[in-house]
Amino acid sequence: MSAARPAPATRYGRDGMTREELAAYADGLLTAALKYASPSGSLVTLPGRPGGYGTEVDGLEGYARTFLAAGFRLAGEGGADPLNLAERYAAGLAAGTDPEHAERWVTPAEHAQAKVEAASIALILDMTRPWIWDRLTPVVQEQVVDYLSAVVGDDTYPHCNWVWFRIVVETFLRSVGGPWSSDDIAADLAAHDSFRRAGGWFADGDERSYDHYAGWALHLYPVLWARMSGAVEAAGRRERDVAHLDRYLRDAIGLIGADGGPLVQGRSLTYRFAAAAPFWAGAIADVPSTSPGLLRQAATRVVGHFADHDVPGPDGLLTLGWHGAWRPIAQRYSGTGSPYWAAKGLLGLALPADHPVWTAPAEPLLPVERxxxxxxxxxxxxxxxxxxxxxxxxxxxxxxxxxxxxxxxxxxxxxxxxxxxxxxxxxxxxxxxxxxxxxxxxxxxxxxxxxxxxxxxxxxxxxxxxxxxxxxxxxxxxxxxxxxxxxxxDADLDAPDHGxxxxxxxxxxxxxxxxxxxxxxxxxxxxxxxxxxxxxxxxxxxxxxxxxxxxxxxxxxxxxxxxxxxxxxxxxxxxxxxxxxxxxxxxxxxxxxxxxxxxxxxxxxxxxxxxxxxxxxxxxxxxxxxxxxxxxxxxxxxxxxxxxxxxxxxxxxxxxxxxxxxxxxxxxxxxxxxxx
CATH class of the missing domain: 2.70.98 (Beta-galactosidase; Chain A, domain 5)
Known part of the structure; x- marks a missing residue:
């Protein structure tokens, strides 16, 4: 049942967050979640009823999705690491990719959800290369390559935003001398391009699927991929990709309420402030039509909306829910670690304090307020x-x-x-x-x-x-x-719920x-x-x-x-x-x-x-x-x-x-x- 909650005292959803406030928010999320790490650190299994894919997948998701937040913190601070995140996640990486370890990860060949989590791991390993990948032993590096290589040539990826999970993994593999397929990457980029729609929008596949995935996946990954060491194809695509993102952001900023709330529409709503991700992507891509100050305002007010509504809860954990815990919001694929894809909304922390998105003058009014x-x-x-x-x-x-x-x-x-x-x-x-x-x-x-x-x-x-x-x-x-x-x-109520x-x-x-x-x-x-x-x-x-x-x-x-x-x-x-x-x-x-x-x-x-x-x-x-x-x-x-x-x-x-x-x-x- 929904718990009765008093109306919050709105602060961040009206004023946005400074970099220091956002960093403290991210550190609080990480500190609370890592209390549930396994002895080796490879699994972060949050409390609650297991998700539809089981505890093994829940634990992998908990690792990979909090790794996003940890990686953004390391990158934005140039490797400064007061929470010892690099060492902790490196230890988990070593155990998770060791096929003989008792706490090894389920592999992409064993469960499709591992393909999603593999992309987050590869993305952050590239983003934090000097502080994690370069310090791994050759044995662990080889384990990681072996684990990720299962995606090469795999033709079972769904025809939707999932194409980016294979692109990202194979791009990282190419950059470290691992196996990869030019045919895979070309096919996946072509699929992505087929999802383009008018006005900067993407459909999440061939259906009329318009939702937050347009921003937190289909616009986000091209921008982050273009910064990866092995993304040699990105240069020829940059102008078109940035123009499409630029146009989309003009619509997306107009879809934020004055309290920072995003639309309550579409699947995976438990990812909450991941809805801020496309605005950070716009800052990274230096889009021409929206100023850095307005992008910061939009992104931090979305995150702030949830902070104002007591997210996370008293235990510091993200739950399956919107404001408070509310299990019916979950799809079949949602587990205890799933809500931490919200970390995408913290992407601005990967940008240093002197980046224009943090130094530009504030534009305090969103379009709905003007x-x-x-x-x-x-x-x-x-x-x-x-x-x-x-x-x-x-x-x-x-x-x-x-x-x-x-x-x-x-x-x-x-x-x-x-x-x-x-x-x-x-x-x-x-x-x-x-x-x-x-x-x-x-x-x-x-x-x-x-x-x-x-x-x-x-x-x-x-x-x-x-x-x-x-x-x-x-x-x-x-x-x-x-x-x-x-x-x-006459509905088939036993069919999988994917939204x-x-x-x-x-x-x-x-x-x-x-x-x-x-x-x-x-x-x-x-x-x-x-x-x-x-x-x-x-x-x-x-x-x-x-x-x-x-x-x-x-x-x-x-x-x-x-x-x-x-x-x-x-x-x-x-x-x-x-x-x-x-x-x-x-x-x-x-x-x-x-x-x-x-x-x-x-x-x-x-x-x-x-x-x-x-x-x-x-x-x-x-x-x-x-x-x-x-x-x-x-x-x-x-x-x-x-x-x-x-x-x-x-x-x-x-x-x-x-x-x-x-x-x-x-x-x-x-x-x-x-x-x-």
Whole structure:
């Protein structure tokens, strides 16, 4: 269960951290974790229930991932080592790579997870070469080469960010005279390049997988690899790689909340402040568009957000969780050592104190603190709205589902919801994987079973100007839209959980088009059921339609008018704009890592009424700070309203509370005779 935690006194998440403060934070993490090192030092097995891959992998992860933090500290201090890190990790290296040692590591040939950890070990051995590798005995050096060499020619690496684990290991092996394959490196670089998307983004593989891996893996490794001794291919790639990173960072900095919080979206959230890694990568790569002072501010405020929320806990250890421990956030591959991939967010410590990222004048304001903004990110299909009044960044999602168009799998609450923010978490309890109940549009059968939308088709993602009296251009709105072949799912609950939606047997339910018009704290969500698939012969049929809003979580839930709930200072509101809909709020226990109680406003077609087909229904969905000053952008006060200018309802105007208007032409219904 989620433990009730008092609201923290925000410091670092608002002001950032100095190098000295960040170093002390890192040293505290290392000191606490190394208390759990095995006698030889090769395994760091943190307390808690073993992960899905077993204790041997947990211990290797604990070594390799804390080695990242130790290596950054050694590199940034030019080898100065008051914690005796080099000697301790060298001893662990000698034992872990000795095939006859009782505390040897599981090898890359024995378990795939060792391929991930091998990359961290190789990366730090290269980064700290004078203080660890060069001081190893020839016997230990040979052991290390033998251990790492198992990856050469291995064609079982997943087609995603994992390609970098082989690139990094083989690059190090080449630099020390070990075996390596030019074909492996060329193939992996080509795979990486195939993941490039518009606007500096990467997809984590061939699916629509847009998440923190874009920054803490696919942008990070090219920058660190280019500094490795054996990275001879890097020079020809540097200009393109840096330009892609530079463009991505302009979006990524805009996705940080005013309290330093990153988006609670995507898998591996237990890595927490690893979300700071791409900003340090930008500093190392000397990107031209973002100043070193702003990169420092972004990175240290992300780390500081978690420090402000008592991460680590009283024992100094990182747990499986977000702020406090919350085991349901883990995927199958998550073990007790896994959270220490957060060490990537400490990468700035590898840069010496006289580096520009530490000496440049501070830029104390993040984009969300400067002005209210609305943007569209083409690759992930997100409308982004940031508001200074409450410091919250929201994304409304019509392009990401960790799948490909046309599949009929389940909705992952980490990817396929219609909205994510820096101040809320999607519902992540067990039921959330089979019954979308927040930030969703679903059809319901007689038993209340909800449909899924994964495999949807994105229709539109663009900015539309708003007008004010007398017809002058005002702040823009974002319009994003998608159409889904809604389906019920008999889910395979025994399938491995890697963050994507559950596989299973899909049963067609109908076709649903959803359009979101986003401005400030508000989203106008227009929904049209285009076709309902007939039931019969044991197949379910749709009896109702449900539209749900933001989940808010905390120790207590305050209920307002119908469709309104407040928790942890955040208000979630859903206002029906169509007479056919009725609003309510559902409450759930222990459904997110942000508090023991959660609430979600929703609206349904009135009981007993049929599901309207071919007709637009609309709601206004709000997420705003409960104490934000009144005004249209923060959402305090009346909800927006809409009016239609044609009989079909395809031509609508949104009237915002500040008097601005946005005209939107909704997509016409496509003929789908096969669905009749």
């Amino acid at each position: 002005e209210d903004t609305v943007a569209v990110l083409e690759a992930p299909g997100w409308a982004v709205s940031a508001t200074t009044g409450d410091g919250v960044v929201r994304v409304v999602n019509h392009g990401t589902d960790h799948a490909v168009e046309g599949v009929g799998t389940g909705d992952s609450p980490l990817y396929a919801r219609l909205g994510y923010s820096t101040a809320t978490s999607p519902l992540l309890d067990a039921q959330a994987w089979t019954r979308p109940a927040d930030q969703s549009v679903v059809l319901l059968d007689d038993a209340g079973r909800a449909t899924h939308r994964t495999g949807f088709r994105m229709l539109r993602a663009e900015l539309v100007p708003a007008t004010t009296e007398p017809a002058t251009t005002g702040p823009a709105s974002a319009v994003v839209a998608s159409v889904a072949e809604a389906h019920w799912l 994507s939606g559950r596989p299973g047997t899909a049963v067609p339910a109908g076709t649903v088009t959803t359009v979101s018009v986003v401005r400030g704290a508000w989203e106008i969500r227009c929904v049209r059921v285009d076709v309902l698939t007939p039931g019969g012969d044991g197949a379910p049929s749709a009896r109702s339609l449900e539209i749900s809003g933001w989940a808010v979580s905390g120790d207590e839930i305050a209920r307002g008018t119908a469709g309104t709930a407040t928790a942890r200072g955040m208000r979630s509101r859903l206002v029906p704009l169509s007479e056919a809909l009725r609003a309510d709020v559902r409450e759930l226990p222990d459904a997110t890592p942000l508090g023991p109680r959660s609430a979600v406003p929703f609206a349904r077609v009135a009981p007993g009424d049929p599901v309207p087909v071919g007709t637009w229904l609309a709601v206004a969905v709000e997420l705003a700070g409960a104490t934000a000053p009144e005004g249209a952008v923060t959402g305090a006060g009346p909800a927006p309203r809409i009016e239609s200018h044609d009989d079909a309802g395809d031509d609508v105007v949104v009237h915002w509370p500040d008097g601005a208007r946005t005209a939107v032409v909704l997509p016409p219904q496509e003929p789908r005779s096969d669905k009749a």
